[in-house]
Amino acid sequence: MAPTKVAVLDDYKGHAKAYFDTLDPAAFEVVYFPETLLPYNHASTSQEEKDKVVARLEPFTVISTMRERTPFPSAVIDRLPNLKLLLTTGNRNLGLDLEGFKKHNIPVVTSVDRGGPPVAGPDSTTQHFVTLLLAAARNVAMDDLSVKTGGWQTGLPPFGLVGKTYASVGLGRLGAATAKLLHQAFNMKVIAWSENLTQAKADEQAAALGLEKGTFTAVSRETLFREADVLAIHVVLSDRSRGLVTKKDLALMKQDSIFINTSRGPIVVEEDLLDVLRRGAINRAALDVFDVEPLPKDSPWRTTNWGGADGSSQVLLTPHMGYGERFTMEKWYETQVENLLKWSREEELPNRLA
Template sequence: MSAPVKIAVLDDYQGISEPKFRALDPAKYEVSFFKDTLLPYNHPDTPQSVKDQLVTRLEPFTVISTMRERTPFPRELITRLPNLKLLLTTGNRNLALDLPAFQERGIPVAGALGGSDSTTEHCVALVLAAARNVAQDDLSVKTGGWQTVPTVGLGGKVFGTVGLGRLGAAVARIMAVAFGMRVVAWSDNLTQERADEKARETGLSVEDQDGEKTFRVVSKEELFRTADVVSVHLVLSDRSMGGIAARELEMMKPSAIFVNTSRGPLVVEKDLLDVLEKGKIRAAALDVFDLEPLPLDSRWRTTIWGQDGRSRVLLTPHMGYVEEATLNVWYDEQIKNLQRWQRGEELVRSLY
């Protein structure tokens, strides 16, 4: 009888995957779960000892299940995993995987699709929480205080979406319909014609009753100068990485709110921290960061936000997609792909 296939399941903080993988025949599969995320192999601050620790952890396994970009797989790491024969990830895009390196090694990589409105809902929740000062007021009440600072209304204000893809358009639609916000949009290749199509796709008219475009395309500069809420909805790529920096952030109104539920590296983190520490905008609400999980000594964790002239800051731990139903679908698809791979069948949603 052949030895069981060794499987590593990485970074499933909620344990959604465990009953699914444990239901596999233990005579055929030996599954290990790792909930502590080590520093990324390719991060400049990762010491060689931690790189070696990651290799030691992963080297025994034939199959690895990974969650989004939590554990990157650069070429150098892939070459140090001689036993790896299958990589299962979640979603249909993962910039943290060196797909050409996997392909050269003949290692199949399969994604999983379980779409929902989770990130859209989380983004809207962050916008509202920042505008209504929810986090600080909650802390005040729980620690013996009462009201803190006045909140701000959104009605008739300008919502600026940096990116008008599926998520950007969905959030913009909610802000326009629910709160009467005027929407402006920008991305490198966005045209007014395409923005009009997006309005139609979301069930809105191209123009409002005053003849103004529902999703009005503007320059990058105009968006950052005029928006009361700036929300980032770009796909992370070599071109978009670091595209929001001091120049853009310092254009924002002192009363503005900055929101990022896309990817941390889209924004130059040091520049955003500097702007917020100087209190140049009202607030920021962030679900994503350059390095995740955030180190305990991160400036995001150690700074006392909202005091001594600093902006108010609301932080969540990359929860935009962490919805139980979505995670269940993703891991169900991973199990099916694992079984297809063992039978020699074509994988569903191969990433190359």
């Protein structure tokens, strides 16, 4: 009997190989695809590029995917007659059309975090968010480049955080976690807005984190952007939140402010944000997420020309690394292999999404 063909997609840093290579090669033929193709369902993807996605995936019985790096809309699922199992990671994967998998009776099994550091503390995404904020505020990337290339003190002066206003679009788990940390560490005033946020809900979030009532203040959308010294995106991408932040919102922000997005790129209208940064209307931005990931080689983000003619604005970019700690990634892939073996033995599959 021929071995089961397994595709491991989009493992940029090679975490998966140590686990999938333990599989019996007589039973499983594993192929690794570390480079992501353009998303099948993105507006800019041509039919030729869509066909490339299908051609890559069509031969495989099992596919391992990492979060939303390769989306699986129903149009892709319908074109994969050999697919019998989809392995994913995290508590959710909004890139998967779960109804499409159910229609074809394809199990979708996820890997969730198993254990972690022995003491409680901020999670990986919160740590990355704070790293970006401090690096943007203190001009770390620009100063590093200046020193390495013969310069000294160049660019914008450091931006102090103490006592400033932290404005969060969304006050869920990550929004509240970053707000607590910044309030306690830098005595920042915390304001927040989302479509369903009330002061009562803001107080509940504060109380759940051991903070006093009124620590988080629910404000109007206009007030949030107008008063922000640091503006952060902390809502989940959905049909409702796609394109939520527009040029109208960004136009309200102070020039001497910091814009940060570690959630998802499409929550912000990309062209509107690019325009603001090209004009230097906002001095600092730090982004971990983008509309299309990985960034195409010709992406307008791949430039150092910001802030108009004087290049005064500073834009800090990282390649969607918020959740990418080694421990988490390795545990996810270890669990994927365990789930693959359970499937092959026709055992019950834990943590099924579909």
